Amino acid sequence: MSSDRTRLRRGTAVGLTVLMAAALGAAGAGASTAGTAAPQKHQTQQAQQAQQIASSVIGSDYKITLTALRSTQDAYAASVRLQVYTQAGGTWKESDRVTVGETDGWFWYPLTGKGAVCAFSTAGTEPAPLTVSLLLTPSLGCSEPAHYVVEDGRVSVE
Numbered sequence: 001m002s003s004d005r006t007r008l009r010r011g012t013a014v015g016l017t018v019l020m021a022a023a024l025g026a027a028g029a030g031a032s033t034a035g036t037a038a039p040q041k042h043q044t045q046q047a048q049q050a051q052q053i054a055s056s057v058i059g060s061d062y063k064i065t066l067t068a069l070r071s072t073q074d075a076y077a078a079s080v081r082l083q084v085y086t087q088a089g090g091t092w093k094e095s096d097r098v099t100v101g102e103t104d105g106w107f108w109y110p111l112t113g114k115g116a117v118c119a120f121s122t123a124g125t126e127p128a129p130l131t132v133s134l135l136l137t138p139s140l141g142c143s144e145p146a147h148y149v150v151e152d153g154r155v156s157v158e
Contacts, residue, residue: 048072051112053080054120058128062150063092066100066120066132068111077104078111080134086153095153100132100146110135118142127151129158 049070057063063085071077080100085092110116111134119133119142130148135141147158 053111053134054117056120056122058122058124058150060087061124061126062086062122062128062153064122064130064150066117066134068106068108068116070108071104074104076108078106078108079103080106080111080132082130082132082148082155084150084153084155096150096155098148098155098157100134101143106134107137110137119145122150130155 051068052065053068054066055063056065065083065085067081067083069079069081071079079102081097082100083097084095086095087093113135115138116135117133118135119131121129121131123129128150130150131145132148133142133145136143149156149158
């Protein structure tokens with residue numbers, strides 16, 4: 001009978017030890033999960049992904065670029081930034097920027113793929129007319145042309 005009690009006590013002690021180890025392991029796993037949560041959050045705060053999709057230099061007066069900016073809210077959405085640069089001291093300095101279309105109103109993959117720029121035309125006159133048409137999707141085709149004018153380094157909608 002005493003050997004049965006001894007086995008029962010040992011079994012209970014072993015069981016409690018296993019439960020304690022499991023509880024501590026779970027607490028440790030929770031702590032390590034909390035430790036990895038911060039880097040994952042940090043990864044989402046990375047710099048916005050950008051890709052230049054077109055560029056043109058008009059004489060020595062202006063440099064104009066179109067850049068696709070991937071949305072930080074929707075991985076499939078993007079915005080398009082049109083920037084105008086003027087020469088200052090032998091380097092290009094940004095003089096103006098506008099958003100083409102709506103913010104996050106474009107699709108990232110068509111904008112950064114082959115055939116993304118349907119039309120991008122400029123002229124070396126003052127004011128300089130500028131036309132932009134971009135691929136909406138391969139099945140939808142190109143956007144309606146957007147017309148701008150660059151005068152004295154500033155962009156206005158025509």
